[in-house]
Amino acid sequence: MGEGAAERLRQLFEGHRLTPTQRRIAHCMVRRADEVPFLSSVELAERAGVSQPSVTRFAVALGFDGYPALRRHLREVTPSNGPAEHVERTAYQQAVDAEIANLRHLAGLLADPAPVRDAGALLAASRPLPVLGLRAASAQARGFAYFAAKVHPDVRLLDEGGSLLADRIDRAARAGATALLCFALPRHPRETVEALEYARHAGLRVVTVADSAFAPVAAASDLLLPAPVGTGLAFDTACAPMLLGRVLLEAMCDALPDAQARLEDFDAGAAARGLFVE
Structure with missing residues (x-):
């Protein structure tokens, strides 16, 4: 996962009061930052373990007209040649990965x-x-x-x-x-x-x-x-x-x-x- 793409996603979410379901979607997107611009709302919902309407509501909560507008934005700000090949990690590994990313973010703040x-x-x-x-x-x-x-x-x-x-x-x-x-x-x-x-x-x-x-x-x-x-x-x-x-x-x-x-x-x-x- 590109750290730059993940950081751009975090900046997109910062400042929004998200529900627990929306936070789940947000963290799924950060973990799959290189893949997300190429996912449909249904595919993102499946990966995050939420409903497709929840993904739509999440996009609206971020200020977009809907998920297609959010995905277009992500493709514009996260250039990529396509979804990266990756080995699926367990939910426990993903939780550790997310904490490592949080610690890197903290290190940046402490600069x-x-x-x-x-x-x-x-x-x-x-x-x-x-x-x-x-x-x-x-x-x-x-x-x-x-x-x-x-x-x-x-x-x-x-x-x-x-x-x-x-x-x-x-x-x-x-x-x-x-x-x-x-x-x-x-x-x-x-x-x-x-x-x-x-x-x-x-x-x-x-x-x-x-x-x-x-x-x-x-x-x-x-x-x-x-x-x-x-x-x-x-x-x-x-x-x-x-x-x-x-x-x-x-x-x-x-x-x-x-x-x-x-x-x-x-x-x-x-x-x-x-x-x-x-």
Whole structure:
């Protein structure tokens, strides 16, 4: 599959609020970027595992009169001598391929390190540092908070919703917090958006790692760092958001003058306690 053709398809889809069925079609098209300009709507529907009318509605959602107009556009922007010969890959392999493409996309975004450096400085300066992640994003928030606590003096994990969430944001703000880090993944809980709006009202700067720059949390964020998720399996895969979280940790460590000393203290204490099996 030509990486250039796949990237042009991603740019075509960016900015559109797609249904789960339409996302399935979009990811099928990215995986078969060289083949798609030569497929009929019926053939594309079969490969994506959806109905033919769903393909038509998908084309209209992208702003075309119908699928023939979308296919003409793809032939114009994706020159090719014809569908490439390829070996059919399993659905599991395709899911891995899609995640690899997501990581390449993230690598391209990180060619400009300024946004991540700015975010790292904001997080390092916040004492305490609240880290928010609800539902699907709770694993990313918990992982970040676990490692951040090794170098930051006061990290507060917010991974449960409910009426106490606003109270915990208030307590962090009163204790001196100046920023909040949020991980936001589909499907986006309304409560996450409301919590970010509340945090900003409390005076906190909001840094958000989300699946897209057009995610519902974008309007409630001061600095949004996008990292795409994979949608080829029954449940989304989030390798790129997890890796971006680790990159943010690195940037935060760079902004903390005593980060290395804290890590060395932890390692010394862990060795004295026999904490890890060598």
